């Protein structure tokens with residue numbers, strides 16, 4: 096491209112600038128219409144690693160769940176008389192049906208684990224402190240919704256494990272009194288509760304997570320990524336455009352999806368026969384195990400109380416730890432509390448794994 100430049104003394108020279116390549120022209124054209132260059136805002140150097148990409152990996156998992164969920168949803172029947180058989184048919188008769196189901200199953204657990212790890216990273220670096228308290232609350236709500244999505248998902252296959260999960264649903268409903276009617280078959284005679292749980296699993300919960308995710312991401316952009324507590328002079332860091340951060344997170348995401356695909360092939364989720372009413376014999380998915388002792392000691396309804404206490408405390412975190420100290424060395428008590436909670440959860444789960452091999 097030729098360009099005429101006028102110098103300080105009035106003389107003019109013609110310079111040649113290289114033509115932008117087709118990719119650059121494409122990006123320019125899209126940017127002109129959609130403003131995508133707004134994504135090139137600076138992200139600090141310290142955020143370009145795995146620890147600070149755990150939120151993005153949680154987002155990647157959510158995306159995989161949406162895609163696989165849409166696919167398996169084409170073949171699933173949420174009617175109690177048909178649900179179990181429709182999953183069986185999905186696995187045996189549908190092209191990539193077993194793989195899509197396996198990937199959905201493993202990714203759901205990965206999303207929950209990644210969200211918890213991301214939360215621990217945020218806690219460790221004090222990233223939830225002023226002005227990010229609101230985003231901690233948005234994140235906690237997404238974690239709760241993710242938990243509920245996994246729970247409703249286990250009911251859908253309508254085998255013994257799914258049926259027993261539903262029984263817990265009914266017990267928690269009783270605990271909620273009048274408000275709990277939504278969780279029972281008592282809301283309406285016409286629509287089976289399995290169908291309504293399916294609506295929650297496939298539409299309501301992912302829809303809410305999506306809306307909250309947009310808010311979460313907008314708040315991250317507004318407050319900027321939190322400073323690293325071990326870096327005293329953030330201005331010395333060399334920021335990179337967010338698009339580079341996205342590329343790195345995308346590479347981590349590919350490794351994640353590869354690993355989960357392997358799991359889907361090597362360890363496909365089991366599917367039991369149609370459920371038998373009135374018995375409680377199965378051991379639920381591992382991340383419900385920490386409920387076991389409470390159930391044994393205080394009855395099934397305690398599951399609802401334990402959930403309320405755990406998530407209630409999670410919501411209170413930014414208000415309980417208000418000091419501006421961010422480095423973990425200056426927050427030994429809070430680090431100790433979290434460590435004790437994590438060790439207790441691990442000990443309970445290992446105990447259930449060893450002593451309740453089949454159920455309770």
Ligand code: HEM
Pocket residue numbers: 146147148149150151152153154157210211213214217222223227230231232233234235236237238241308311315319320321
């Ligand atoms: C469940 C799905 C979640 C998704 C998809 C998600 C996604 C993200 C992403 C992409 C970021 C940007 C930086 C980073 O990765 O560290 C972020 C930051 C943040 N998240 Fe989450 N998150 C989720 C859950 C949570 C939870 C459970 C909490 C806390 C209870 C939380 C609290 C925060 C906070 C406070 C920030 C700002 C951190 C900073 O500036 O360093 N998020 N989240």
